[in-house]
Amino acid sequence: MLVAPHVSAAARHLTATRPVPGSTARHPRTYEGGPAFVREPREELFLLAVGNFVSQETFYESGADRDDRYTALVARLAVEHPAWTAGLLRWLRDEGNMRTASLVGAAAYVHARLAARTGEGPSNRSVVDAVLQRADEPGELLAHWIATYGRQVPQPVKRGVADAVRRLYTSRALLKYDTASRGFRFGDVLNLVHAAPDPAKPWQGALFRHALDRRHHPDRATAPADDPLLTAHRALLDTPVDERRALVTGPGGAERLAVAGMTWESVAGWLQGSLDAAVWEALIPVMGPMALLRNLRNFDRAGLPDQAVERVASRIADPEEVARARQFPFRYLAAHQHAAPRWAAALEAALDHCLANVPAMPGRTLVLVDRSDSMFFDTFSQRSTLSRADAAAVFGTAFALRAEHADLVEFGWRSAPVPYAPGEPVLDVLERFHRLGGTDTTKALRTHYRDHDRVLLVTDEQALPYTSAPDPIPREVPLYTWNLAGYRPAHGPAGPNRHTFGGLTDAAFRMAGLIESGRSGAWPWSGER
Template sequence: MLVAPHVSAAARHLTATRPVPGSTAREPHTYEGGPAYIREPREELFLLAVGNFVSQDTFYESGADRDDRYTALVARLAVEHPAWTAGLLRWLRGEGNMRTASLVGAAAYVRARLAAGSSEGPSNRSVVDAVLQRADEPGELLAHWIATYGRQVPQPVKRGVADAVRRLYTSRSLLKYDTASHGFRFGDVLNLVHASPDPAKPWQGALFRYALDRRHHPDRAAAPATDRLLTAHRALLDTPVDERRALITGPGGPERLVAAGMTWESVAGWLHGPMDAAVWEALIPAMGPMALLRNLRNFDRAGLPDEAAERVAARIADPEEVARARQFPFRYLAAHQHAAPRWAAALEAALGHCLANVPALPGRTLVLVDRSDSMFWDTHSERSRLNRADTAAVFGTALALRAEQADLVEFGWRSAPVPYAPGEPVLDVLKRFHTLGGTDTTKALRTHYRDHDRVLVVTDEQALPHAPGGPDPIPREVPVYTWNLAGYRPAHGPGRPNRHTFGGLTDGAFRMAGLIESGRRAAWPWTDEA
C-alpha cells in the first residue's frame, strides 16, 4: 500500500518554491519549460522513492541520474532527519513493498551518518536489519555496499546483516535462495558478518555449517540428518532422471514436492526435460499467486487442461490471494494485455480487487489523465511494456467509476472527455484513451473545470510553458489532488492549502483524498514524523 505524505500548508508555502540549496536557478522549470516549484526535500525523496525503479531510465532523466538523486537525498536526510528517513526506509520495504530502494537507501543512510559522525535517531544497525525481509537480501545489501563503497564493510552494516541472518536463514530459504545465480551465497554472508546462531533455534548452528560447506566444500557437504526438509530434498535430487517425472506426477506428487522444498524453478532444471501439462498440474497447488501470474503463458504452451486452468483462474481472482500477493495493479494490467483470452476475466477481477480501496467520493469530481508523450515513453520497468499512460488511465477510470458523479478527461496538448458507463469494467474504458502529445495541464483545467467539488490529476507533472498567464484556474477553496507517477523533481504547481501531491502506483494513495476532506490530519504513512 502506498499512502502519500502531506506537508503542512505553512511548510509548503515557505519551502516549495525555492531552489534547492546550492542551485543557481532563480526560476525553476519543468523539463518541458513550464514554471515549476522545487519540493521540500522530504517530499521530494518520498515521491522519488515510490515513483522510481532503480537504474530505470525515464523520458527526462537517466536511471543513473535518478539513482544519484535518490542516494543524495537519503544521505542528506539521514543526518538532518534521521528518524523520518529510517521510517521511510522501513515503510518502503514493508507496506511499500520496494526491495531495491530500501536496501540502497539503508546503505546510503549508514554511510552518510558514519561520515558525519552522527549518532542521533535510529541506529545504523537497526535500519539495516529492518530493511532485510527476505533471505537473499543480506547478500544483496553486502554486494551493493562492496560494489558502491568498497570492500571495507563497517561494523554497523555487519551487525545489522547478522541480526537479519538469524531471522531469515532457514532450510527452506537456503534451498530457494542459496544458488549459483546469487553473487553472495549464504556461506559468503556468514563468513563476512560472523553471525552466531539464534539461541532460540537449536537447529540453526548445523544449518550455518551446512551453508558454509555448500559454498566452500560442495563435494563433501552433507545436509544435517535431523533436518527433514533437506534430507527429503536430497532424496529427490538422488532420484534417477528417468524416474523423476513419474515421481511428481503420480499419487502424492504435489505433497512430495512441498515436503522437499521444491519450487517450480528448481523442478524445471531437475527434470532435465519439458514442463508438460501433467508437471504443471503437480506444481500448481504449491505455487504462490505471483508465480501463477508469471506462468500463464507457460501453462498455455504446455496445454494445461481447462479444468486445471479454471482452478488457477479462481486463485488469481480470489480477493485474499490478491491481498497476499501485495502487487501493484499494473502487474495484472500487464498480464491482461499479454495473456490468452481464457485468463481475461480472472485478471480483470484481480485488478478490481487491487482497486477496491478507491474511495467513493461524494459530489462532483473532475478527473484528468495525462496522455502526453513522456507518459508513453516511460515504462514501470524494462521487463514490462506497460507505460505510465495506461497506468494513469486505469487509476483515473477507477476513480471516476467509484465517484458519485465524475467527468473523466484525457489531456495532453489537447484534451477531451472520455465516455464511460457506471459499473463498466475498467479495462473496457481504457480502450477509449488516446495519445495526445505535450502536457498542457493548465489548458485542460481551464477547459473542463465547471464548479466541481474537487479535481484529481494523474500525471508526471512535466507541463509545457505554453499555457496563457493568469490566475490559478481552480478556485483556492477547491481541493486539487495530483498523483505523480514518475517522481520527477519539478512540480507543476505551487504548494498551498488545498493543493496536494501524492506519489505511487497503488490504490492506497487514493484514500488520502477522503481523509483530507473529512478533516483528518494526513501524515506520513509511518508513525515517526520527526
C-alpha cells in the same frame, strides 16, 4: 460546494512545494519549459522513492542521474531528519513494497551518518535490519555496499545484516535463494558478518554450517540428518532422471514437491525438459499467486486443461490471494495485456481487488489522466513493458468508477472525455484512452473544470510553458496530484487544498479520502513529522 476540512501542518508537509530561492532559480521550469516549483527535500525524496525503480531510465532523467539524486537526498536527510528517513526506508520495504530502493537507501543512510559522525535518531544497525525482509536481501545489500562504498564493511552494517540473517535464514530459504546465480551466497554472508545462530532456533547452527559447506565444499556438503526438508530435497535430487516425471505427476506429487521445498523453477531444471500440462497441474497447488500470474502463457503453451485453468483463475481472482501477493495494480494490467482471453475475467477481478482502497468520493469529481509522450516512454521497471500512461489510466478509471459522479478526461496536446458506464470493468475502459503528445495541463483544466467539488490529476507534472498561471482551479477547491515519476520540478505551488502524492500503493489510494474526511494527511509511517 464541498470544501475539504482543515488539514494539519503535517499534512501540508507531505505535499508542500516551494519556489527555489535565489536569482538562478527564481523562475524554475519543468523539463518542458513550463513554470515549476521545487519541493522541500523530504517531499522530493518521498515522490522519487515511490515513483522510481533503481537504475531505471526515464524520459527526462537517466537512470544514473536518478540514482545519484536519490542517494544524495537520502544521505542529506539521514543527517538532518534521521527519524523521518528511517521511517521512509522501513515503509518503502514494507507497505511500499520497493525492495531495491529500500536496500540502496539503507546503505546511503548508514554511509552518510558514519561520515557525519552522528548517532542521533534510529541506529544504523536497526535500519539495515528493518529493510531486509527476504532471505536473498542480506547478500544483495552487502554486494551493493562493496560495489558502491568499497570492501571495508562497517560494523553497523555487519550487525544489522547478522540480525536479519537470524530472522530469515531457514532451510526453505536456503533452497530457494542460495543458488549459483547469486553474487553473494548464504555462506559468503555468514563468513563476512559472523552471524551467530538464534538461541531460540536450535536447528539454525547446523543450517549455517551446511550453508558454509555448500559454498566452500560443495562436493562433500551433506544436509543435516535431522532436517526433514533438506533430507527430502536431497532424496528427490538423487532420483534417477527417468523416474522423476512419475514422482511429480503421480498420486501425491504436489505434496511430495512441497515437502521437499521444490519450486516450479527448480522442478524445471530437475526434470531436464520442458514442463507439460500434467507437470504444471502437479505444480499449481504449490505455486504462489505471483508465480501463477507469471506463467499464464506457459500454461497456455502446455495446453492446460479447462478444469486446471478454472482452479488457477479462481486463485488469481481470490481477494485473499491478491492481498497476500502485495503486488502493484499494474502487474495485473501487464498480465492482461499478454495473456489469452480466457484469463481476462480473473485478471479483471484481481485488479479490482487490488484497487479496493480507491475511495468512493462524494459529489462531482474531475479526473484528468496524463497521456503525454513522456508518460508512454517511461515504464515502471526495466523488466516491465507497461507504461506510466497505462498505470495512470488504471488509477484514474478506478477513481471515476467509484466516485458518486466523475468526469474522466485524458489530456496531452489536446484533451477529451473518456466514456464509461457505472460498474464497467476497468480494463474495458482502458481501451478508450489514446496517446496525446505534449502535456498541456492548464488547457485541460480550463476546458473541463465546471464547478467540480475536487480535481484529481494523474501525471508526471512536466507541463508545457504557459502565458499565465498553471492553476486555474479556485483555491477553495481541492486539487490532488498523483505524481507517478518523481521528477524534481513540480507543476504547482503548495497551499491549502493543494496536495501531491506519489506511487500507486494502498496508502496513496487512501489519501484523498482521508484528507476530505478530516483526518491527518501526514506521512504514512510513524516518526518525525
